[in-house]
Amino acid sequence: MRLEIHNISKSFGQLKANDHISFTFEGGRIYAILGENGAGKSTLMKILSGYQSATSGQIIIDGKPAQINSPHHAIAHGIGMLYQDPLDFAPLTVLENYIEGKPFNFFMRRREAEADLLARCKILGFSLNPNAMVESLTVGERQQLEIVRLLSLGVRILILDEPTTGISAEQKSQLFQTLKNLAREQNMIVILVSHKLADVEELCEEVLVLRRGRLVGHRLLPCETDILVEMMFGKRISTTTPQPLYTDKPILKIHKLSVPARLFTIQNLDLEVREGEVIGLAGLDGSGQVEFMRTVAGLGRPTWADQLTAIIALAGMWWVFGKILDESSAVLNLARIAILILVLGPMLKTLYSYIRQRANNDQDAQIMLNGKSIGWRGYRDLLERGIAYLAAGRLEEGLVAGLTLVDHSALADRSSLPHVNWLQAWRRTKQAITDFSIKGQPFSQIQTLSGGNQQRVSLSLLPTNLRLILLENPTRGLDVESAGHIWSLLLNRRKQGTAIIFSSPDLDEIIDYSDRILVFSSGQTTLVENPEQMTTARLGELIGGKS
Amino acid sequence: MDPVLTSTLADIVRNAAPLLIASQGELITERAGVVNLSLDGTILLAAMAAFAVTYNTGSLGMGIVVAMLIGMLVALIVISASVFLKLNQIAVGFVLTLLCADLSTFFGRKYSGQQGTEIPYAPIPILEDIPVIGEVFFQHNILIYFSLLLVIFIWLWTYHTRLGLSLRGLGEHPAAAYVRGTRVQAWRFVYVAAGGALVGLAGATYSLSVKLGWREGSTLGNGWIALAIVIFGGWRPFRIAFGAYFIVGLRALALYFQQEDVLNLPIQIINMTPWVLMLVTLIFVTSGLAESLLVLVPPRWRPAAQNLLRAKPPAALGSNFERS
Numbered sequence A: 001m002r003l004e005i006h007n008i009s010k011s012f013g014q015l016k017a018n019d020h021i022s023f024t025f026e027g028g029r030i031y032a033i034l035g036e037n038g039a040g041k042s043t044l045m046k047i048l049s050g051y052q053s054a055t056s057g058q059i060i061i062d063g064k065p066a067q068i069n070s071p072h073h074a075i076a077h078g079i080g081m082l083y084q085d086p087l088d089f090a091p092l093t094v095l096e097n098y099i100e101g102k103p104f105n106f107f108m109r110r111r112e113a114e115a116d117l118l119a120r121c122k123i124l125g126f127s128l129n130p131n132a133m134v135e136s137l138t139v140g141e142r143q144q145l146e147i148v149r150l151l152s153l154g155v156r157i158l159i160l161d162e163p164t165t166g167i168s169a170e171q172k173s174q175l176f177q178t179l180k181n182l183a184r185e186q187n188m189i190v191i192l193v194s195h196k197l198a199d200v201e202e203l204c205e206e207v208l209v210l211r212r213g214r215l216v217g218h219r220l221l222p223c224e225t226d227i228l229v230e231m232m233f234g235k236r237i238s239t240t241t242p243q244p245l246y247t248d249k250p251i252l253k254i255h256k257l258s259v260p261a262r263l264f265t266i267q268n269l270d271l272e273v274r275e276g277e278v279i280g281l282a283g284l285d286g287s288g289q290v291e292f293m294r295t296v297a298g299l300g301r302p303t304w305a306d307q308l309t310a311i312i313a314l315a316g317m318w319w320v321f322g323k324i325l326d327e328s329s330a331v332l333n334l335a336r337i338a339i340l341i342l343v344l345g346p347m348l349k350t351l352y353s354y355i356r357q358r359a360n361n362d363q364d365a366q367i368m369l370n371g372k373s374i375g376w377r378g379y380r381d382l383l384e385r386g387i388a389y390l391a392a393g394r395l396e397e398g399l400v401a402g403l404t405l406v407d408h409s410a411l412a413d414r415s416s417l418p419h420v421n422w423l424q425a426w427r428r429t430k431q432a433i434t435d436f437s438i439k440g441q442p443f444s445q446i447q448t449l450s451g452g453n454q455q456r457v458s459l460s461l462l463p464t465n466l467r468l469i470l471l472e473n474p475t476r477g478l479d480v481e482s483a484g485h486i487w488s489l490l491l492n493r494r495k496q497g498t499a500i501i502f503s504s505p506d507l508d509e510i511i512d513y514s515d516r517i518l519v520f521s522s523g524q525t526t527l528v529e530n531p532e533q534m535t536t537a538r539l540g541e542l543i544g545g546k547s
Numbered sequence B: 001m002d003p004v005l006t007s008t009l010a011d012i013v014r015n016a017a018p019l020l021i022a023s024q025g026e027l028i029t030e031r032a033g034v035v036n037l038s039l040d041g042t043i044l045l046a047a048m049a050a051f052a053v054t055y056n057t058g059s060l061g062m063g064i065v066v067a068m069l070i071g072m073l074v075a076l077i078v079i080s081a082s083v084f085l086k087l088n089q090i091a092v093g094f095v096l097t098l099l100c101a102d103l104s105t106f107f108g109r110k111y112s113g114q115q116g117t118e119i120p121y122a123p124i125p126i127l128e129d130i131p132v133i134g135e136v137f138f139q140h141n142i143l144i145y146f147s148l149l150l151v152i153f154i155w156l157w158t159y160h161t162r163l164g165l166s167l168r169g170l171g172e173h174p175a176a177a178y179v180r181g182t183r184v185q186a187w188r189f190v191y192v193a194a195g196g197a198l199v200g201l202a203g204a205t206y207s208l209s210v211k212l213g214w215r216e217g218s219t220l221g222n223g224w225i226a227l228a229i230v231i232f233g234g235w236r237p238f239r240i241a242f243g244a245y246f247i248v249g250l251r252a253l254a255l256y257f258q259q260e261d262v263l264n265l266p267i268q269i270i271n272m273t274p275w276v277l278m279l280v281t282l283i284f285v286t287s288g289l290a291e292s293l294l295v296l297v298p299p300r301w302r303p304a305a306q307n308l309l310r311a312k313p314p315a316a317l318g319s320n321f322e323r324s
Helices: A041-048 A071-076 A094-099 A110-124 A139-152 A169-186 A197-203 A225-233 A289-296 A304-324 A330-360 A379-384 A394-398 A405-412 A422-435 A451-461 A480-496 A507-513 A536-544 B003-031 B039-057 B060-085 B089-111 B133-137 B142-160 B162-172 B174-179 B184-210 B222-232 B237-260 B267-286 B289-296 B299-309
Strands: A002-012 A015-026 A030-034 A056-061 A079-082 A157-161 A189-193 A206-211 A214-220 A250-260 A265-274 A278-283 A366-369 A387-390 A468-472 A499-503 A516-521 A524-528
Touching (some): A002 A041, A015 A214, A030 A041, A030 A169, A041 A157, A041 A189, A071 A079, A094 A139, A169 A189, A169 A536, A214 A225, A225 A480, A250 A289, A265 A289, A278 A289, A278 A507, A278 A536, A289 A499, A330 B267, A394 A451, A405 A422, A405 A451, A451 A480, A480 A507, A516 A536, B003 B039, B003 B133, B003 B184, B003 B237, B039 B089, B039 B184, B039 B222, B060 B184, B142 B162, B142 B184, B174 B184, B222 B237, B237 B267, B289 B299
Parallel strands (some): A278 A499, A278 A516, A468 A499
Antiparallel strands (some): A250 A265
16 A cells, blocks of 8 residues: 655645645555644645645555545545544434445445444444434544444545544544554554644654645654644744642632533532632533533523513413403413413423422532622623633634624623724724734634634633633644643733633643643542642543542 | 215315425425425416416326426526525525516416316226225325325435435535535436426426416415425425325315304414414424423334434535535
């Protein structure tokens, strides 16, 4: 197995995403492609996998020039790619996903395909339920399905784009083991695209570094991390451990809180957050870190507004039906009963879950902000009181695609005036662009910015006088430099006494930045007081439930 | 069984046929990820065209073919505008609805109220003699039988063939379909054209059988009903069929109540019932209330029941696919 690329170039208008890249990949080895965001890694991989075609250049597989015009062609040539956002069909079953894309038959041949799938899973050590819906799978399982599927199509060159984003440590080590076996035993070429140096050092044997579309370096691993970083960014980046800035003054007290999460229900969580403190939440995806933060932020739990809306809706419909219908009619009573069930049902459900939650918690479970219970307050109310939350899905939950930076600034404005002060919004945006060094113009649409710049905009939109910021995976998809910048912005906030709670799948990030770590494991939480003495291995054990 | 009831059921099967055909056509269109909102106008125009062509040539076959071609043409305008001009499918569909309705009035003036030909009654031998079922299902004309077979065919196609699997993928995640070797745009054109042809056929079914003849705006509103049925049916062939029969059944019931005057309610209220019930069902299914009632279902059947209650539109519905 041998894959040669000769002078691959790709331009988008003026921008040269790939500039005469040449390299030879040998079978049985695992390669890493490193580079900061926008260095051209993804473009090169999309060219190899046929999703995009190169402007010029040649791809040669085992000495024969290969014409790759579509992903389908690429697979026929033995090149398969695992995309960062899984390209699968969420509402279809695992088996249906496996069948789609196989050589054509008129009928589905489910039984045949199921046996095939199970046999291949067994060899690789994966356990996938063929009849489960793909949307119910974790990201790691969806990757496993893609890998099995690609291998069944005869793929000999496997490209993985950021495969460790969003999967658990356990799934990661299983994935890496599988990849090593594939390379070693089946002489396959494995190419990992990543910006996580730790992953690259753990898995790969050779590393290629891209910068601004050019291949700027090739090293055999192991290799000094600093050298790789310097090649990636063209300069040295010093990471300093932040100095703790917390005081003894508690700002948030959580007492015996229970939070239902996707995998487990967290029981009896006690936590005291101090002024200026950084708390990292570690745990498997879906163990309740996000649910916990959303609960504290006033999202995802019944608020007074919800109950009030339901009551008003009920009263309104009751009145309307009373007007329309004759009192003696049987239909009237049926309709009223239907409304009762429909409106009161969900309402009683939330009320019941609230009461059950209270009952489980000895009546006094509560979240106290500055000594006052936050009760049934909603997000907006809590934002006024100094709690903010940033979700990991920046464009899904935090920002509005299609709106400009100035629009966002205007939207975040809390003034009670009925009109929009565009001049002020524009000034604030200009200020934010300099203060947060955002690469973008006041009137650029938010989705045209890179992930790191989007996150900077999100941070710039938060009110200045916050008591607590909750962040779900604040550096998702960011390279080392952008992540460092985001963290320095966040850590600066501590000077006013703002506390930070964040979750991250990256254990190194949690250990580096946290003053304390809260570990979520099977519904239990453990507080780690001194993370400086913590290693990723030990933290992984805690997450896995070993104490 | 009561002969009145049997004949009512037979009427329901007959009257629901065009709705059934149109909504199955829209089903495959939407499953491919395209919204053809022009149904109401297309059905009107196709109904008019089918009647006019049959009236002038005397050939029922010609009338049906022309109606299907018109449906196909309108649908192809929707997808072409989306693919080549990057126009919004909803906007184009809506404009075409209005345009087609007006075109049908304009071209249909001289055919209004004329005596036309009907698709011949063709009971199926042997099957028609089965008590009740024979009369309900097997004493109709060929278009009505087609509507019944169509549901089964579309169900088999989408759930039991590889092309049907691709179709489902097309509307869910076109990029994923593309990396699996499906020609996204080409297949979208195929399914949209086929769906449009079925919508045209629904028009022909009205003017040549169910609502014999042509009058201005004679089928007005039925296209919207077909669109609503697709949503009500959760984009599934059999649930859509159930929806079509349910709506037509309620209308028959409304007519009966009106004639007999048993309920002492204004007729408008009875006419509204199907829509209110549809809304209630949608709230029931999408609010999660139905899911919480799943506890009552034995665990073994729970996934199946859950699947039955799902009412999610194809994720890529109305979007345009571009390689980036």
